[in-house]
Amino acid sequence: MLSDDLRTALVEKAESTKRSIAQENLQVADAIARIEIPTMDFSIPDPDWKEIPLDSGLQLEWIEMTCEAFNVPSWPKGSQAERELRWSPFPSKMGHISTNEIIIGDDIANVLLNFSGPLEVPTSGEYVWKHPGLAILRELDEDEEEQELPYVSGEENNIESLVRKRRRELSNSSDSVSPVKAVHALQAIGIESYQTPLDEQGQNSHLLLSCNDTSATSTLLSNYLDFHTAKRQKNMKSPFFPKFTKQVDDVQTNVNLSASTKSQLDETSVSKPEPEKEPLIPAPCPPLQPALTHMKIIKALTLERGVFSRLEKSHPDIEIIERDFERWNSSAWNRNSVSRSPITSPLAAEADIIVSPATGIVMTTLLRAIQKPPPGQKGLSKVRERIRNVALRYERLIILVSEGNRVDETARNLTPAECAGFADFVGFATGLDTNVQVYYVGGGDDTLVKWLVFFLARHAPDAEALEDIIIQEESLWEVFLRRAGMNAYAAQAILGQLKAPDDIPEEQVGKYGLPAFINMMPKERVGAFRILMGGERVLNRVNEALEPQWG
DSSP, X not given: OOOHHHHHHHHHHHXXXXXXXXXXXXXXXXXXXXXXXXXXXXXXXXXXGGGSOSOHHHHHHHHHHHOGGGGOOOOOOOHHHHHHOOSOSSOGGGGOOOSOOOOSOHHHHHHHHTOOOSOOOOOGGGTOOOOSSOGGGOOOOSSOOOOOOOOOTTSOSSHHHHHHTSSOOTTGGGGOOOHHHHHHHHHHHOOOOOOOSBOTTSSBOOSSOOTTOSOHHHHHHHHHHHHSOOOOOOOOOOTTSOOOOOOOOHHHXXXXXXXXXXXXXXXXXXXXXXXXXXXXXXXOOOOOOOOOOSEEXXXXXXXXXXXXXXXXXXXXXXXEEEEOTTTTOEEEEOTTOSSEEEEOOGGGOOOSEEOSSSEEEEEEXXXXXXXXXOTTOOSOOHXXXXXXXXXXXXXXXXXXXXXXXXXOSBOOOOOHHHHHHHHHXXXXXXXXXXXXXXXXXXXXXXXXXXXXXXXXXXXXXXXXXXXXTOOSSOOHHHHHHHHHTOOHHHHHHHHHHTOOOXXXXXXXXXXXXXXXXHHSOHHHHHHHHHHHHTSSHHHHHHHHHHSOOOO
C-alpha cells in the first residue's frame, strides 16, 4: 500500500509529465538527428550529342532525326504558276537615266539669270534703324520722354549732322519719319553729300566753326539753345485721379489764401470719422457643468496638442488613456513608383476621444469640413472619408467643427460660401447610418474645450461602471474585435464582462472571453450587449463580419 503523500506526489508528477508531453516543442537539433538525410546525386549527365562521333555528316543526320523541324513536308510545286510568273517585273530600260536634260522655255531662264534692274542688292543697313544722335550728348530728365528722331536720308550719318539733329522741337513729334520710310527714302533718293552751307533757316549747319564762316555768332547761339532747351513742366493735374490737399498752417492760409480758399481747404483737410467698430461678442458655449468626477476616456494621438493640454489643465481628475490607432498602418511599393506609398489600416478609423462604448467625439476645423477633394480625384475628401469609416463603430458620433480662431475667442460671421459648405457637410453627416450630431464651435481652442467638457459630462456616466475594466495595454483579443467593427472602448468592455474567474478549471476556459463571444449566436450577442453598446446597429455589423454567408 502506498502512502497518501507518495500517491499525491506521483499523481502530480504524472500530470506535469503529460502536460509537458502535450506542450512539447520540436527542437531543431532533435529533428536533424532523427531524420536520415539521403545521399543525393547532383552530377549532371552528359548530353546525347556527345555519343555521336565528330563527323559532320553523322551529326547532321542525328539532328534531322531528333529535331522535328526537318520533317516539314516540301512546298508543293505548280508548273503552270511558275510559267506565268514574271521573274523581272521591271524592265531594265527603266533604270537608264539621261545625262542631257533640256529646260523648256530657255528665254524665261535667260531673263531671270541675266536680270539687270535699277534695284540694288538689299543689305542689313537698310533694315536696321539707329536712334539718331550720340547718347553722350543727350541731357534728358527723369520725367522727360525720349523722342524718336527721324533719319533724314539726305545727310550722311556723321558727327556734324547727328549733333545738329540731336535736339528737335518737342512739338514736332508728328513730323517724325519711321525707319521703314527712311529706308525707302534711301533707296529712292540715294545718299547725298552733307556739304550744305545753310539749313532751312538760313544758318550754318556745322557745329564747329571754320575760317570761312560768316555767321559764327549766330551758329554758336543756335547750338547753345539746342543743347540747353527749357525743361518741360511736370503735369501735376490729372482728371483720372482725385486731388489730395495737404494741411497748411493757419498763418500761411491767412496770408496767401482767400477766405473761400481757406474754407475749401478746411473742408478737404478734415479727416473723416472712423467707422465705429462692432463690439466683440464671445463665441457661444454650453452652460457650465458641475465639476467632473473621476472618469476614463481614450484619446487618439492625432488629437491636437493644444486642446489636449487645455483639457488636462482644466480637469486634472480625468484619466486619459492614449492610443496610437495608426500603428497598424503600413507602406508598400506601388507599380512604376520610386517611393513607398502608405496603406491605411481599417483600425485607424477611430474617434479623437472615446467617451463610452456608444459615444465618440471627432474634432475638426471649418476649413477641413468644407474642403472639396482635389481636382481629378474621385470620391470624398479625407475628412469625410474618415468620418464615414468612424461612424460605423459608434451608435452616437459627435462632430465638433471649430472655427479655428487663433487670435481670440470671438465668433465671426460666416460668408455665404462657408454657410453653403457647412450645410453640405451637415447633410452628408446626417445621411450616415449612425446618430451623428454636428455642432459648429466658434472661437478658438478654449471654447472648443468647453464644448468638449460639456459632452464628457453628459455621456461619461454611461460608462461609469466600466472604469475598472478599461486598461492601458492593447490586447490581441481587443484588436480582433476592433477588426470586426467595434471601437476600442466597446471591445475592452465586452472582453471585461466575459472575463473568466480566477478559480475556474482549465476545461471550462473556452466558455469565457473571446471564444465565448464568437460561439454566441447573433441574437444572443444582440440580447447580451445591446444595453452596453447603446443600440443594435454596431452589433449587427459585427455579426455580419463574424457570420459570413458561405456560397
